[in-house]
Amino acid sequence: MTSQSELFRTPGPSLPDGARLRTVATVHGLITFTLARSRRRSIGFVIGSEGLRVTAPYWVSLKQIDEAVLEKAEWIQKKLDFWRQRNETADQAQQSWLACTQLPYLGATISIDIDVDARQARFDGDHFAPQLQDTLWLALPANASAEQRRAAAAHWLQTQAQQYFDQRIHALANNAGLRFQAWRLSRARARWGSCNSSGSIRLNWRLIHFTPDIIDYVIAHELAHLKQMNHSARFWQQVGIILPGYEAAMQKLKTTDMSTLPALQA
Structure with a gap:
């Protein structure tokens, strides 16, 4: 099973001044988050592609922060699972895109191939109404990178x-x-x-x-x-x-x- 740390980029050196990583054990598993302090009046939670970020007032203790995370553990885990799946899907798609074998075009995933005899790129579908697996033929040599x-x-x-x-x-x-x-x-x-x-x-x-x-x-x-x-x-x-x-x-x-x-x- 892929760990949370593998799916969400660890902030590491890019952590804002005063921020830190913290882990809390819950019935739903370990939840690791970035903790930052601010002048806000309450504890805030933000979940995105890089995981959970908790922002808390300076006067709130670590124990109180952990308790707040525990209280919202089920909701947090659901959100983390959503972003984990989204990241995995994006990673898979990015591999196809990096190799340039598939691309999204007007909402459809089209295939990319090479036509060594062509003088210019051509598309074998309706240019403004593409369908799944229509092909864009690029005018490139067979050994194109x-x-x-x-x-x-x-x-x-x-x-x-x-x-x-x-x-x-x-x-x-x-x-x-x-x-x-x-x-x-x-x-x-x-x-x-x-x-x-x-x-x-x-x-x-x-x-x-x-x-x-x-x-x-x-x-x-x-x-x-x-x-x-x-x-x-x-x-x-x-x-x-x-x-x-x-x-x-x-x-x-x-x-x-x-x-x-x-x-x-x-």
Whole structure:
């Protein structure tokens, strides 16, 4: 059985100042967590891809912290199990992506192969309605390295993103009676999109990995900023006008970690 320490990256040297690792024995097994102190008034729990992080007030004793962990042990273990399974799935997918034999494209997992006689990449499915196991044929030599495959695949994906996003942003803007100054792809590592006060929109090209509903949500989100440069109730009302029923896609995107996307060079 894989241990928790193998599945969640041990913070080690990257621990914040004053933080420490601590382990508590529960009926559900050992729970290891990062403990940090702060001026907050109560004990807080955050569980993510790196495991459990507990933040406690300076005046709370270690015994009280351990008791709080024990009290929530069942809930904590369920969350840890969820992230453990998610990490394992992501690791398996990342191996395929690193070898560039499969990639997610518009929500479908497509296969990647090489056509040594081709002059340019070709896709054997519907470009904007891909199906499981459709194949992207890269114009590369038979002995192309994984790095070359990743670079070629990234180039093709960015080309598709440019075309698909352009169709969707104009369609959604026209339907809502909105006008934007310009738009372009971005390679941001921590943002899916942005809109500045002059009406210029940027969309992360990595969105092309996701299903169309998620892409539409991000576009609608940025278009809404043309009316409201904030995240007020009026802003979300505007998002709903542009894309009714956006909430499901928003929730799906919230559970997505950029670090789990294909390790492509771009």
